[in-house]
Amino acid sequence: MTGLSPALRERVGRLARAGHLLIALDFDGTLSPFVDDPSQARPLPAAARALRELADAADTDIALISGRALESLRDVASPGPRTLLVGSHGAEHFAPSEFEAEVSQAQLSNKQSKLLKKAAATLEAVAQQFEGAWVESKPAGLVLHVRMTPQEQLGAVVRAAFSGLDRLDGVTATQGKGMIEVTVLEANKGQGLNWLREVTDASVVLFAGDDVTDEDAFKVLSPADVGIKVGTGRTAAEFSVDGPGDIAELLQLLVDVRG
Ligand SMILES: O=P(O)(O)OC[C@H]1O[C@H](O[C@H]2O[C@H](CO)[C@@H](O)[C@H](O)[C@H]2O)[C@H](O)[C@@H](O)[C@@H]1O
Numbered sequence: 001m002t003g004l005s006p007a008l009r010e011r012v013g014r015l016a017r018a019g020h021l022l023i024a025l026d027f028d029g030t031l032s033p034f035v036d037d038p039s040q041a042r043p044l045p046a047a048a049r050a051l052r053e054l055a056d057a058a059d060t061d062i063a064l065i066s067g068r069a070l071e072s073l074r075d076v077a078s079p080g081p082r083t084l085l086v087g088s089h090g091a092e093h094f095a096p097s098e099f100e101a102e103v104s105q106a107q108l109s110n111k112q113s114k115l116l117k118k119a120a121a122t123l124e125a126v127a128q129q130f131e132g133a134w135v136e137s138k139p140a141g142l143v144l145h146v147r148m149t150p151q152e153q154l155g156a157v158v159r160a161a162f163s164g165l166d167r168l169d170g171v172t173a174t175q176g177k178g179m180i181e182v183t184v185l186e187a188n189k190g191q192g193l194n195w196l197r198e199v200t201d202a203s204v205v206l207f208a209g210d211d212v213t214d215e216d217a218f219k220v221l222s223p224a225d226v227g228i229k230v231g232t233g234r235t236a237a238e239f240s241v242d243g244p245g246d247i248a249e250l251l252q253l254l255v256d257v258r259g
Pocket residue numbers: 026027028029033034035036037038039041065066067068069136143145146147176177178179181211
């Protein structure tokens with residue numbers, strides 16, 4: 001039984017016959033189902049298999065765009081050698097040498113580093129008060145993880161985190177799935193997707209993502225591109241699917257036509 005609507009199947013079928021295609025995917029919640037320990041997240045095997053085949057297809061580029069730092073993204077996603085990567089929500093870029101693109105790591109000013117330390121102290125103090133809450137530290141950001149916090153404490157932990165962070169000018173906090181994401185940089189996934197489009201010179205783009213920060217990427221898609229929201233919630237994407245299993249199926253559809 002397919003979870004893909006006939007309209008999405010038809011649209012992806014058309015996209016598969018287009019010129020130079022960039023397939024750009026969010027990782028957690030899109031390629032990989034959610035798990036309690038972020039270091040244990042892995043792409044669904046069917047999705048990983050389809051991506052390997054698509055990487056060998058003519059005129060096709062594969063990219064991952066994640067809130068994770070590049071190192072963490074590499075660890076969990078095991079990307080193929082031709083895969084482009086955007087990490088830290090657009091602040092970090094990697095392209096294989098054949099693309100002759102400038103790669104970048106997240107650079108923080110002294111002021112931003114100090115701010116990040118203050119935000120980390122704020123979140124650590126919050127995490128200590130709530131069961132299951134913990135802080136993930138990244139080169140340009142932080143995550144307050146609350147996936148394992150009991151449901152009845154969620155409202156309070158979110159309020160405590162935002163009230164502490166609100167006092168820190170220059171810190172942006174976004175509530176995502178099972179977490180609060182914190183950054184001191186301006187980067188976003190829309191900028192990351194624009195970079196990928198420029199580097200690959202793609203004529204059409206497929207982007208799929210599941211969370212609030214993926215909306216920045218949906219917003220830079222053009223009418224010829226295809227945006228797919230994974231899960232429910234308000235979205236700028238043209239299509240929605242239920243979960244990572246549907247993304248694996250959709251990638252196989254692309255392999256069938258293009259691989
Ligand atoms: O942009 P993404 O690739 O979706 O990354 C967003 C965040 O993903 C990770 O956290 C999420 O996935 C975890 C593993 O399934 C889950 O335990 C957690 O509740 C989710 O929020 C990652 O840990 C973060 O650094 C990323 O920013």
